[in-house]
Amino acid sequence: MRQRVQIEGRQLEVSNLDKVLFPEVGFTKAQVIDYYVRIAPVLLPHVAQRPVTFTRWPSGVDGQAFFEKNSARHAPEWVRSVTVPSPGSSRGRETLDMVLLSAVPDLAWSANLAALEVHVPQWQVDGAGVAQLPDLLVLDLDPGPGTGVVECAEVAHRLRDQLVADGLDPVVKTSGSKGLQVYAPIECADREHPSRYAKALAQELTRQTPEEVVWRMEKALRPGKVLVDWSQNNTAKTTVAPYSLRARPLATVSTPLRWAEVDALRGGADPESVRFRTDDVLTRVAEHGDLFDVADRTRAVLPAV
Template identity: 45%
Template structure:
């Protein structure tokens, strides 16, 4: 009789029996954060995270040996995936659809730390028009998250004139995303063009702070207003997802009060660690809940 593998832990998750491996593996050496702690975070945040993944094909970034070593993007379902994990074919790629905590746990157990999703959903097998707009604010050193907050307020004011309500998310990496709900009547290309026009307008008005061209040599000290995240083929870090950064930061919804305080210099703003994300959810709930009412 083969003795049980001490690296394997059998658990019941979402009504399914799973084998979780190497729970003591250090995934973030700078903080000694283990794979077990990562699985625990995703289990706790799943009621808030999963609605933001619903009906969206999920791209993963996997770190087989932790964030200090090699990672790779994965779009297609890997071999050996159980039949119960839902999936959808988009063009030539078969993506997972993450519907419940069992699906999420299975993928996290494969050392998937980051989950990226498009701005559109698949409904009844059909790719719909985007139901949300996203603006990615990417600072070029020495600019940082504070400068992103300044630009976020400019974007909020401008799109507010168009009747759009924006929701800020610190990315967990360097910058920030701004989301707005859409009604589904615009194509991805139309949304891209709208945000591109906005980026060019703000670059003209604030040339020392904003840049709209992707040319990296133009970015130092400025915030690149990335309009391209709205292209149908592009994906953005899913809110509440971890990042493969040195420490276990997560994409975290913020209040506009936090953004305003940081932009004015009245308070410091930093990326948020995963345990702090859970504390914030306990305090605020899901600050992005209004995005979920899109049709």
């Protein structure tokens, strides 16, 4: 069933609102749309100038999914778009027409497509749609078999110490799945500078504690260790946005944390204390505001590598 709704002056056609997209918790498309509309004030500042890659699950999280980068062709005329050079993974095209989620109706439109996850790069476009140098550094902490978010918290603590020593001002969030992600606002010399710095940092942590940390991707190396994935700084790659839903059975959210919560995990707090669903996240935002406040933090120059 299709129906037309009006959101902030925009007409939008929505459909199948009662369709269950997360069967394990009975979470429907209507609830997905409602969450993205309500979380918009803190989500939009983190994605508004970043071309969006959608992960769409039209049959729900138990069905088939697909990534969609060249998504502007589906969009209403009021959704902003930008033409950017195609990354190497998109064969047969020199450019992609990508969406910029800039307003609440844009989020409602994408949620209606069952775009459960929103992924963005670590760079923005300017007013003319031209890609700028990366303005964020990200280190994705992915626990291997036999490890979990507690081990990630230990590595995040060490990363924070090193980033602060290098003059950076890091923030941290859950991935919404198993791990943590540490970010810092930066200025850099060239497009590859963040990757060089992040790789060197991951290699140094591995050198210090090879029994706990790994910087290489091979699965055979990862049991009992935390992967410090530095490769997300490649300008062709994207990372799940803060406050994005994840296509996991419990409808969890990639949620900004206080560093005190990371320390609590290191001190024995229940790992479930950092697994958040939509209602939890909305309550946290009402209480704490945007904990992923990179715009208000020191934007430091990355050390030369």
